[in-house]
Amino acid sequence: MRKPIILRIADSLNWVVTLRILKGKDAWTFLVELESRELDLAVFKESVRPIIDQVKLREDDAVSELTERLYGVKLAPEEFQVSIDVIEEALSLVDRDLPVIEELVSKVKEFYSRQKIESFIAKEKESEYGVTWIPLERVGIHVPEGEGFAYFSTLIYTAVPAKVAGVPQVFVFTPPLANGAVNPYLLAAAKLSGVDRVYRIGGPIAVAAMAYGTTTIPEVQKIFGTGDLLFMTAKKIVSPDVAVDFPSTPVEIVVLAGAGANPSTVAWELVSQAEHGLDTFLMVITTDESLADAIVSATR
Structure with missing residues (x-):
């Protein structure tokens, strides 16, 4: 051999x-060493837990200060949410590639629509039985951000199924770029996917805001999305208090x-x-x- x-x-x-x-x-x-390796999040918890505690305690003030410290972007609470005008402008900035995004949204919507389970009630003599599926009221989706590229497919693959399921409020959280903006491709994908709000807040800060809420950010019923090890650690920390999706690795x-x-x-x-x-x-x-x-x- x-x-x-x-x-x-x-x-x-x-x-x-x-x-x-x-x-x-x-x-x-x-x-051989690969077979026995395990991912130890303990070292990350030491860095992440104080972030979560600060957001729980000081809400918007902590979100502003931590975003400036970790991402170098200074945002007032009223600037956390991306405005509708900015999202609409993003559509014009990426107009040449819109057909690609629209096609992906359409295919994902069709795929998940075929899987949707309908509620039913059956009556038999003096009894009735059935199953009622009730969508969550509000979910938060975290989408990683990078300089020069956008994970708009990640947004589509999570936001569209939520809308197909009938979730009334779908919020997207993503870290701001160095200039404080959000990649226009991400905003365009959010608009076409039916996302209700986009917040330029990311990582453990976003997880804490989603889990516990702040003055300007409503808490969600479940957290979805991907991110780095700090994000994954944050999801694990808040999981006793709010539902989270399958741990990202x-x-x-x-x-x-x-x-x-x-x-x-x-x-x-x-x-x-x-x-x-x-x-x-x-x-x-x-x-x-x-x-x-x-x-x-x-x-x-």
């Missing part, structure tokens, strides 16, 4: 990917590359996932050392 060669992502940020190659015994040792991908694999194609598979953050785990397994070198070169 030929010894495996493993390319492991050591760091990934702003589309810059650094790879290191493991061979032979080192590769096998690494694979760091992105992981493993590519098995044979001798005939195109190194550029493999590199793109890696880079397409590397944007999710420093906790992203990407790996290539191959027995071709020259291919491993070529993949490393292709990611530069």
